[in-house]
Amino acid sequence: MLGARCLFRALRFCSSVPCPRHKPSSKLSVRDALRSQNTSGERVKVQGWIRSVRSQKEVLFLHVNDGSSLESLQVVTDSSFDSKELVFGSSVEVQGQLVKSPSKRQNVELKAEKIEVIGNCDAKAFPIKYKERHPLEYLRKYPHLRCRTNVLGSILRIRSEATAAIHSFFKPSSKIKVPEENFFNVPAFLTVSGQLHLEVMSGAFTQVFTFGPTFRAENSQSRRHLAEFYMVEAEICFAENLQNLMQVIEDLFKATTMIILSNCPEDVELCHKFIAPGHKDRLEHMLKNNFLIISYMEAIEILKKASQNFTFTPEVWGVDLQTEHEKYLVKHCGNIPVFVTNYPLALKPFYMRDNEDGPQHTVAAVDLLVPVVGELFGGSLREERYHILEQRLARLGLTEVYQWYLDLRRFGSVPHGGFGMGFERYLQCILGIDNIKDVIPFPRFTHSCIL
Amino acid sequence: MLGARCLFRALRFCSSVPCPRHKPSSKLSVRDALRSQNTSGERVKVQGWIRSVRSQKEVLFLHVNDGSSLESLQVVTDSSFDSKELVFGSSVEVQGQLVKSPSKRQNVELKAEKIEVIGNCDAKAFPIKYKERHPLEYLRKYPHLRCRTNVLGSILRIRSEATAAIHSFFKPSSKIKVPEENFFNVPAFLTVSGQLHLEVMSGAFTQVFTFGPTFRAENSQSRRHLAEFYMVEAEICFAENLQNLMQVIEDLFKATTMIILSNCPEDVELCHKFIAPGHKDRLEHMLKNNFLIISYMEAIEILKKASQNFTFTPEVWGVDLQTEHEKYLVKHCGNIPVFVTNYPLALKPFYMRDNEDGPQHTVAAVDLLVPVVGELFGGSLREERYHILEQRLARLGLTEVYQWYLDLRRFGSVPHGGFGMGFERYLQCILGIDNIKDVIPFPRFTHSCIL
Numbered sequence: 001m002l003g004a005r006c007l008f009r010a011l012r013f014c015s016s017v018p019c020p021r022h023k024p025s026s027k028l029s030v031r032d033a034l035r036s037q038n039t040s041g042e043r044v045k046v047q048g049w050i051r052s053v054r055s056q057k058e059v060l061f062l063h064v065n066d067g068s069s070l071e072s073l074q075v076v077t078d079s080s081f082d083s084k085e086l087v088f089g090s091s092v093e094v095q096g097q098l099v100k101s102p103s104k105r106q107n108v109e110l111k112a113e114k115i116e117v118i119g120n121c122d123a124k125a126f127p128i129k130y131k132e133r134h135p136l137e138y139l140r141k142y143p144h145l146r147c148r149t150n151v152l153g154s155i156l157r158i159r160s161e162a163t164a165a166i167h168s169f170f171k172p173s174s175k176i177k178v179p180e181e182n183f184f185n186v187p188a189f190l191t192v193s194g195q196l197h198l199e200v201m202s203g204a205f206t207q208v209f210t211f212g213p214t215f216r217a218e219n220s221q222s223r224r225h226l227a228e229f230y231m232v233e234a235e236i237c238f239a240e241n242l243q244n245l246m247q248v249i250e251d252l253f254k255a256t257t258m259i260i261l262s263n264c265p266e267d268v269e270l271c272h273k274f275i276a277p278g279h280k281d282r283l284e285h286m287l288k289n290n291f292l293i294i295s296y297m298e299a300i301e302i303l304k305k306a307s308q309n310f311t312f313t314p315e316v317w318g319v320d321l322q323t324e325h326e327k328y329l330v331k332h333c334g335n336i337p338v339f340v341t342n343y344p345l346a347l348k349p350f351y352m353r354d355n356e357d358g359p360q361h362t363v364a365a366v367d368l369l370v371p372v373v374g375e376l377f378g379g380s381l382r383e384e385r386y387h388i389l390e391q392r393l394a395r396l397g398l399t400e401v402y403q404w405y406l407d408l409r410r411f412g413s414v415p416h417g418g419f420g421m422g423f424e425r426y427l428q429c430i431l432g433i434d435n436i437k438d439v440i441p442f443p444r445f446t447h448s449c450i451l
Numbered sequence: 452m453l454g455a456r457c458l459f460r461a462l463r464f465c466s467s468v469p470c471p472r473h474k475p476s477s478k479l480s481v482r483d484a485l486r487s488q489n490t491s492g493e494r495v496k497v498q499g500w501i502r503s504v505r506s507q508k509e510v511l512f513l514h515v516n517d518g519s520s521l522e523s524l525q526v527v528t529d530s531s532f533d534s535k536e537l538v539f540g541s542s543v544e545v546q547g548q549l550v551k552s553p554s555k556r557q558n559v560e561l562k563a564e565k566i567e568v569i570g571n572c573d574a575k576a577f578p579i580k581y582k583e584r585h586p587l588e589y590l591r592k593y594p595h596l597r598c599r600t601n602v603l604g605s606i607l608r609i610r611s612e613a614t615a616a617i618h619s620f621f622k623p624s625s626k627i628k629v630p631e632e633n634f635f636n637v638p639a640f641l642t643v644s645g646q647l648h649l650e651v652m653s654g655a656f657t658q659v660f661t662f663g664p665t666f667r668a669e670n671s672q673s674r675r676h677l678a679e680f681y682m683v684e685a686e687i688c689f690a691e692n693l694q695n696l697m698q699v700i701e702d703l704f705k706a707t708t709m710i711i712l713s714n715c716p717e718d719v720e721l722c723h724k725f726i727a728p729g730h731k732d733r734l735e736h737m738l739k740n741n742f743l744i745i746s747y748m749e750a751i752e753i754l755k756k757a758s759q760n761f762t763f764t765p766e767v768w769g770v771d772l773q774t775e776h777e778k779y780l781v782k783h784c785g786n787i788p789v790f791v792t793n794y795p796l797a798l799k800p801f802y803m804r805d806n807e808d809g810p811q812h813t814v815a816a817v818d819l820l821v822p823v824v825g826e827l828f829g830g831s832l833r834e835e836r837y838h839i840l841e842q843r844l845a846r847l848g849l850t851e852v853y854q855w856y857l858d859l860r861r862f863g864s865v866p867h868g869g870f871g872m873g874f875e876r877y878l879q880c881i882l883g884i885d886n887i888k889d890v891i892p893f894p895r896f897t898h899s900c901i902l
Binding site (some may be wrong): 047048049050055066068069089090091093097103117118120121122127143144145148152153157160167171199201202203204205206212213237238326386403404407408409410411412413414415441442 | 480498499500501517518527540542545568570571572573576577594598599603604607611615618622648651652654655657658662664688689692702727835855856858859860861862863864865866867892
């Protein structure tokens with residue numbers, strides 16, 4: 001390292017005096033710097049936050065992260081650069097040369113010629129401590145700062161990637177060749193949230209989707225409920241049976257997950273390694289098997305025979321499934337996601353399609369139950385037959401309020417169906433994260449709206 | 452046409468009896484059918500709504516549309532197929548052969564072998580009348596049905612394309628080669644709405660954006676305000692000056708518009724032809740010129756010298772610009788979008804960066820004014836200096852409420868800035884649409900929430 005040290009001194013001198021021989025440094029993200037093929041001394045500028053400082057006798061090592069990747073960029077410089085301001089959490093701008101690293105830990109490192117502290121960090125007051133692995137519950141108290149940790153950084157990058165993957169599933173960019181098996185091969189339409197409104201749109205566009213925030217005043221302190229969550233909803237015209245919907249749901253789950261695994265391998269690995277050990281295998285198991293299908297009636301039979309003691313006894317046909325039942329059913333099905341179909345009409349909203357199947361009257365509804373969270377998707381065929389819908393609305397005294405909805409069946413009605421997926425629950429399911437508050441930037445729930 | 456007629460009869464017979472020789476028809480969208488290269492009699496199935504019916508002596512022509520494109524697919528069949536149910540607005544499923552059309556009006560037509568009416572349309576009650584060009588104000592009364600018209604169909608397809616283009620501007624798919632000039636070359640992050648929350652995220656990720664619904668209880672009946680609108684917001688770390696922000700704003704406007712013009716030419720043409728004649732040239736003029744930059748002070752000088760009579764006299768420095776002023780300034784600048792910079796501190800929120808420029812105290816704010824709507828973007832550098840921010844919050848009595856926001860400046864603060872763009876106003880601006888209620892699926896505004 002002696003040669004390197006001498007070089008540092010020479011460069012340091014250079015950096016303190018304007019150095020007209022040099023081209024201006026090009027600005028690089030940490031991610032791009034780490035992936036750079038050009039390590040023959042390209043002059044670059046990197047900006048970010050210090051994640052670690054290690055001072056040796058003559059050399060100073062910093063790790064700088066800017067959120068573009070889990071891995072930080074190693075910055076190497078003369079120890080005389082060291083200062084009290086170069087601490088964990090402070091923001092810096094580093095200029096220097098990108099070179100091949102002599103260490104096996106990384107391919108590339110940045111030989112600093114100039115390090116400028118942009119913003120100091122009051123380390124004593126900073127709730128995130130150097131080299132400490134804080135529990136997720138602790139970090140939840142600092143919604144404005146927790147994104148500075150490795151684990152939240154990873155979760156939020158995965159969330160961003162999942163968002164993009166869902167958009168591209170429904171609306172492949174025209175620049176990308178659409179895979180044959182992609183269901184949504186006509187332009188899908190992004191609209192405001194709400195299934196009934198999607199149905200309006202599906203009266204003119206045959207496949208529509210929406211993805212946005214949804215608000216529910218649920219008075220629940222559970223680990224799978226929020227007052228504000230994100231929902232993906234799709235509505236498909238000319239859907240003839242639940243099988244059509246289940247195919248899209250299974251494709252959406254698997255295609256989105258494959259894109260995330262392929263584009264964010266390090267971030268997913270961090271979650272699977274430190275938060276949910278063993279979950280990698282469980283996820284692979286979900287992806288390689290066909291999802292199962294059972295009817296609500298079969299589900300009740302399975303629950304009745306269960307040796308487990310439930311808080312809510314599932315012995316009555318016509319009672320809704322509780323989270324404990326959902327989780328039992330998934331386990332019973334070998335931890336493979338399972339569709340439960342044909343629920344009692346009395347349990348479900350007026351718009352679900354009547355199966356007209358005799359005494360145990362059901363509707364063409366479907367839920368997908370998955371490991372970790374239980375219910376992930378809910379959907380149904382919609383009642384497209386004017387007279388049946390009219391009768392049901394009349395019985396509920398809702399005819400007037402929903403005249404516009406009845407209109408959709410008067411003017412060129414089509415069989416159709418759709419579903420919704422809770423986006424945060426999806427992230428919980430693939431990452432194995434127990435609490436929904438850890439997969440959304442700013443969780444809002446009952447009696448809590450910190451930010 | 453005689454040969455064709457005989458063929459129809461033969462085929463009709465075939466369709467009424469199961470016909471095992473035929474492969475099952477593959478389902479195609481109207482858009483894909485119109486673009487099909489395979490017109491040597493490929494057997495297909497198309498589903499949609501009837502847009503026109505023309506019955507000749509021996510041949511029946513239908514136009515079927517499914518929302519996937521402005522153009523409908525011509526269906527040709529034996530006039531004996533005609534029935535009272537085949538009317539404007541009803542939904543149908545048509546099976547037949549895709550062939551080259553003998554007419555010059557279209558490349559492809561569908562020789563029907565089987566036409567099934569899926570849902571009837573009560574033409575008398577249907578508020579949308581055959582061959583009538585309804586005014587936009589009339590259609591606004593039927594938010595649940597207006598998407599069945601050509602014009603709303605076009606606007607909503609453009610809206611969908613614009614949404615995708617904005618996402619791809621900020622977060623290019625990893626499958627697409629990122630153009631060199633793309634500013635957001637690190638993974639951008641989609642989060643909940645709200646600039647202050649974006650600033651939290653920009654404390655860990657250097658470039659972040661969000662795109663979603665925003666709610667304002669503005670008691671305004673104007674043609675450019677809604678109670679619920681969509682907003683694109685971005686926050687950029689290490690932004691050094693307003694020039695950095697203005698460059699991203701201009702790139703975003705131009706890149707998004709170019710993608711829309713390239714991907715939806717027919718839909719845009721419809722708007723420019725029937726709703727806003729002359730707007731095509733105005734838009735080209737905006738795209739080919741560099742946006743202009745004037746300061747707030749220069750803007751006031753221009754307004755003072757104006758010969759126009761304003762409702763609000765703009766003679767006092769320190770007064771906010773009104774819509775009439777914004778529109779005048781754009782016209783004064785030759786209908787080129789114009790950035791107005793450095794507004795009086797007293798007019799702007801506490802988080803905007805103090806220019807510390809003496810008696811006429813300004814902040815580093817910027818608005819972009821454009822034809823049709825006036826203000827389209829608003830942004831600023833943010834006050835990243837702890838002590839200045841603390842003083843301003845103290846003066847407003849807000850220190851306690853915004854302690855979390857101050858924290859962001861205590862722990863590795865960086866210079867940063869950002870902006871927001873009203874998505875509906877953007878659509879108004881590029882399409883020349885006068886009323887904001889026509890560019891959103893379900894407009895919600897003061898005293899009106901029909902759906």
